[in-house]
Amino acid sequence: MASETSKRGKLYVVGLGPGNHEHMTFRAKDVLKEADTIIGYDTYVGLIEDLIAGKEVHRYPMTQEVDRANQAIDLADQGRIVCLVSSGDPGIYGMIGLVYEILAKRGWNRQDGLYVECVPGVSSLNSCAALVGSPLMTDFAVVSMSDLLVPWEIILKRVEAAAAGDYVTVIYNPASKKRIHQLKDTREIFLKYRKPDTPVAIVKGAYRDRQDIVVTDLSSMLNFPEMLGMITTVIVGNSSTFSYKEMMINPRGYASKYQLVENKD
Amino acid sequence: MASETSKRGKLYVVGLGPGNHEHMTFRAKDVLKEADTIIGYDTYVGLIEDLIAGKEVHRYPMTQEVDRANQAIDLADQGRIVCLVSSGDPGIYGMIGLVYEILAKRGWNRQDGLYVECVPGVSSLNSCAALVGSPLMTDFAVVSMSDLLVPWEIILKRVEAAAAGDYVTVIYNPASKKRIHQLKDTREIFLKYRKPDTPVAIVKGAYRDRQDIVVTDLSSMLNFPEMLGMITTVIVGNSSTFSYKEMMINPRGYASKYQLVENKD
Numbered sequence: 439m440a441s442e443t444s445k446r447g448k449l450y451v452v453g454l455g456p457g458n459h460e461h462m463t464f465r466a467k468d469v470l471k472e473a474d475t476i477i478g479y480d481t482y483v484g485l486i487e488d489l490i491a492g493k494e495v496h497r498y499p500m501t502q503e504v505d506r507a508n509q510a511i512d513l514a515d516q517g518r519i520v521c522l523v524s525s526g527d528p529g530i531y532g533m534i535g536l537v538y539e540i541l542a543k544r545g546w547n548r549q550d551g552l553y554v555e556c557v558p559g560v561s562s563l564n565s566c567a568a569l570v571g572s573p574l575m576t577d578f579a580v581v582s583m584s585d586l587l588v589p590w591e592i593i594l595k596r597v598e599a600a601a602a603g604d605y606v607t608v609i610y611n612p613a614s615k616k617r618i619h620q621l622k623d624t625r626e627i628f629l630k631y632r633k634p635d636t637p638v639a640i641v642k643g644a645y646r647d648r649q650d651i652v653v654t655d656l657s658s659m660l661n662f663p664e665m666l667g668m669i670t671t672v673i674v675g676n677s678s679t680f681s682y683k684e685m686m687i688n689p690r691g692y693a694s695k696y697q698l699v700e701n702k703d
Numbered sequence: 704m705a706s707e708t709s710k711r712g713k714l715y716v717v718g719l720g721p722g723n724h725e726h727m728t729f730r731a732k733d734v735l736k737e738a739d740t741i742i743g744y745d746t747y748v749g750l751i752e753d754l755i756a757g758k759e760v761h762r763y764p765m766t767q768e769v770d771r772a773n774q775a776i777d778l779a780d781q782g783r784i785v786c787l788v789s790s791g792d793p794g795i796y797g798m799i800g801l802v803y804e805i806l807a808k809r810g811w812n813r814q815d816g817l818y819v820e821c822v823p824g825v826s827s828l829n830s831c832a833a834l835v836g837s838p839l840m841t842d843f844a845v846v847s848m849s850d851l852l853v854p855w856e857i858i859l860k861r862v863e864a865a866a867a868g869d870y871v872t873v874i875y876n877p878a879s880k881k882r883i884h885q886l887k888d889t890r891e892i893f894l895k896y897r898k899p900d901t902p903v904a905i906v907k908g909a910y911r912d913r914q915d916i917v918v919t920d921l922s923s924m925l926n927f928p929e930m931l932g933m934i935t936t937v938i939v940g941n942s943s944t945f946s947y948k949e950m951m952i953n954p955r956g957y958a959s960k961y962q963l964v965e966n967k968d
Contacts, residue, residue: 455728460733461728462729463728463729463825465725468725528833531839535952538947538950556834568793572804575799576853579843579844579865580845596842599868600844603860603864605865683812687800690768690796
């Protein structure tokens with residue numbers, strides 16, 4: 439039994455955080471160290487070059503996610519200790535979904551099948567919020583604008599629900615070269631429910647060298663096309679968000695419910 | 704100028720992650736090391752006892768958040784290097800909001816005022832998702848059921864919007880000793896929009912010794928009262944979530960949009 443187990447591979451699906459080693463977890467670094475095989479999108483693998491010297495590395499272009507997941511599972515099944523890496527958190531719009539979908543199709547089970555572990559990380563919502571102030575002190579919705587895998591009508595319906603429900607809204611993948619209308623449509627929907635001066639933060643490349651942040655508002659949010667792209671996240675405030683010196687702040691509750699100076703009374 | 708700056712204190716508002724050092728970030732550990740003063744809710748401080756030996760430590764009961772935030776700012780203003788600690792991510796329903804609210808009231812500004820840094824961490828939504836499968840592959844809403852600071856009618860309106868918008872929904876603070884009706888009301892709302900067999904995960908004490916996880920469904924979710932409390936998070940699936948051997952899985956997109964075996968063709 440022991441030798442059977444020791445021969446068996448492992449699959450770690452690892453979140454590297456925003457792409458700067460400081461905001462990676464200890465667990466992520468530990469499993470990268472333990473692994474003999476690294477698989478990932480070329481740019482993500484590039485973020486950890488210094489941590490994976492001497493290991494077998496499979497670099498992929500941005501597409502081919504299904505190939506990546508299948509290869510990771512196959513190599514782990516053959517006894518390799520594999521890290522399938524991505525930036526942020528693989529549990530948020532990340533690779534763990536595809537891995538479990540494929541494993542479920544193969545009849546895998548957690549108890550006596552391949553060891554699979556999702557190593558959570560600091561996702562864009564966590565890192566962008568930390569950089570712009572305190573937008574996520576209240577209920578929030580997270581919506582991806584990518585219509586590659588989800589019909590645009592569904593995304594619109596979700597934006598409408600978030601706007602109507604007064605959710606602070608975190609927008610992943612706000613635009614790409616081929617896709618620029620989404621943020622315009624989204625803004626129109628929010629303007630039906632929120633004031634034009636509602637704070638909006640645009641964060642590009644959080645915690646990376648090229649980090650760029652603008653805190654603007656609903657009326658002006660389309661004036662920064664150079665900020666938009668696949669490493670940009672947009673946060674739209676709700677009715678209680680206020681801007682303060684280039685930050686966006688959400689109070690932790692309704693003003694009537696607490697006093698900021700309660701200790702001074 | 705240099706001596707002026709070197710005398711000045713710092714305030715780090717630090718997320719410890721789920722409460723187990725493995726899932727803490729390097730940045731969090733580094734700033735804990737740098738600090739001379741630690742402030743936090745007693746239970747959170749207890750999670751890092753081994754990292755803060757020899758430092759001045761201020762432990763608070765669960766309430767008194769305003770006192771905690773004011774003290775942290777005051778001590779940093781006096782030149783101390785302060786870590787105000789909390790579990791999870793201080794940017795998600797955490798202490799950073801109160802800190803910025805108080806600083807804004809005091810007229811602080813980031814450019815030449817006190818150095819303040821929010822150190823993001825792995826929040827409950829990240830850690831619970833990683834433990835139960837892949838629920839957050841699609842758009843999701845995050846709602847706190849605590850009505851201490853937000854009127855219950857507002858929370859109900861948000862739950863309704865999330866249910867109508869087909870959002871996977873992450874519920875923070877689902878219940879406390881005094882508060883048990885919320886999850887019942889919430890379930891009723893979801894049942895208007897989703898099937899009774901929609902997967903629901905209940906995660907208590909993620910990554911802690913007492914961790915306990917149940918994957919159930921909307922119809923049975925109230926049958927686990929012993930799981931509920933302030934360290935419990937509930938995840939309600941959407942129309943595309945399926946359960947698989949005690950896990951909940953969301954596909955990464957609409958089935959028609961991709962093939963799981965595209966590489967085998």
